[in-house]
Amino acid sequence: MGDMISVDHVTKRYGAFTALDDVSFEARPGRVTGFLGPNGAGKTTAMRVVAGLTPATTGRATVLGRPYATLPNPGRHVGLLLDASAQHAGRTGREVLTLGAILTGVDRRRVDDTLELVGLTSKEANRRIRNYSLGMRQRLGIAHALLADPEVLVLDEPANGLDPAGIRWMRSLLRGFAERGGTVLLSSHLLGEIERIADDIVVIGGGRIVASGTTAELLAGSGTVVRSTDDARLARALADRAVAVTKVEAGGLLADTDPATVGQAALHAGVALLELRGGDERGLEEMFFELTASSAREGAMA
Template identity: 65%
Template sequence: MISVEHLSKRYGRHAAVDDVSFRCEPGTVTGFLGPNGAGKSTTLRMICGLTPPTAGGATVDGRPYRQLANPGREVGVLLDASAQHAGRTGREALAVAAYTMGVDRREVGAKLEQVGLDAAAAKRRVRAYSLGMRQRLGLALALLGDPRVLILDEPANGLDPEGIFWMRGLLRDFADRGGTVLLSSHLLREVEAVADRLVVIGGGRIVAQGDKTELLAGGGTIVRARDVAALRRALDAAGLAVADAADGLVVRADGEAVGQAAVDAGVALTELRPAGGGLEQLFLTLTAAESTKEADQ
């Protein structure tokens, strides 16, 4: 579990991070979102003990990162895929990390295989890696110590669509096995697909956080069916508030509740989606509101 309590970081008069608090629970993926300069990377660096906070603190399983006896065995971190020794091969980079953490060297090959770096790639110098290959190597390093927590900053940068889909499955599987994932990414559709919870930061402050379904349900759900009358009766019977919209019916409930009402009534749906445009629209609305506040100050 990751716990962030009233975390702040000031550089002179500028507050890069201002009283940020949130928790990441085991068995979940938390999407950490915000525009450039919002304070995401600074927050992650403070959690990992790389940047000292001005106020507040952060713990992993109840302890500050710097107090962990063998951090790599408890927390897998990928903050910068380029922060690797360019002269080493991929296999050498993992072997050094395995020795440092006291991990069986047989895990080196297993982790390279897990992230999709074959024998030829493992023998190449890191300087010859593409950005996508460096991301995969960084993930292998993060996973090497079999940690219970992953902290990842833009891990999908440089990956092709197949690689992004692969990463989504890897993170989902990690969380489903009881792990804790804190994921910062600009790829909003991928975050929406994999995250359980969302934390949105703007101007160094938390502007929204909570269960993904609840946050995205704020604008309701758009639903359509060939038999509109039957659909409306089903929604009315379920006690859900319904209104007409240009592209269907808008329901003041989340998609799961709307879909269940349709299933119970035997109504086949042709469309079911968040009325607000999904995570992308939520993100733009929240961060735009924060930018307006800053401009007014």
């Protein structure tokens, strides 16, 4: 089936400013891909390139195997939420969705189904968008993205303005979409939000991809921290098993393997363990904190 969204060596320059610097990543069917980065890291620019709204300076982005702009009736295949606040303030929610249905050639009965799906009441649907709260606008934006029952969703900061119940609702909605074989790419500047929903994570900072992998891989951290009654002896036992070991400043060892292997080595060496735990389990959090700290200092551009 291949990658539903593929970004291949995309660079985007605005004059002297490089918004995206040789960015490559993919989003696959049946999975939620979280696009994580501080504000101004290039997330929105990358998503606009995917959606054919911003031309790449070099490189290319494809959806369903071709550039978005060349898809026949792209709204049928790809649901976009790129700026929930950009909806026409004078129209009602129902009018916006009805117009979307007409433009994509979707049966207008989908409008009511979709309103129900995103939890907007008929009373709310008949109000003008200028009177919507941010959360209601966000639900309408998600409804618009889902209207034509697409295979791919591209959502920029979809949890923005939603209350905790709304965020939980959105997570289960997107999880269900992926479980039915859909492809979801969603961005956020909040690590906690992404790690709860994403199967795969792509981390961007300063216009470059700084890490990517499955959520489990990126959150797993590295190695095992261990303290024992005889660390020198345990270190030799681990070395015999070809496990790299470094001494920890505060006492104990960091072994480049899983806790079970360390426990086996200790048993074999006849050493009693005083402490045994997975190493730096918050590797992603640390990295993300460094990213946000540097971009916060530089007052980065979007």
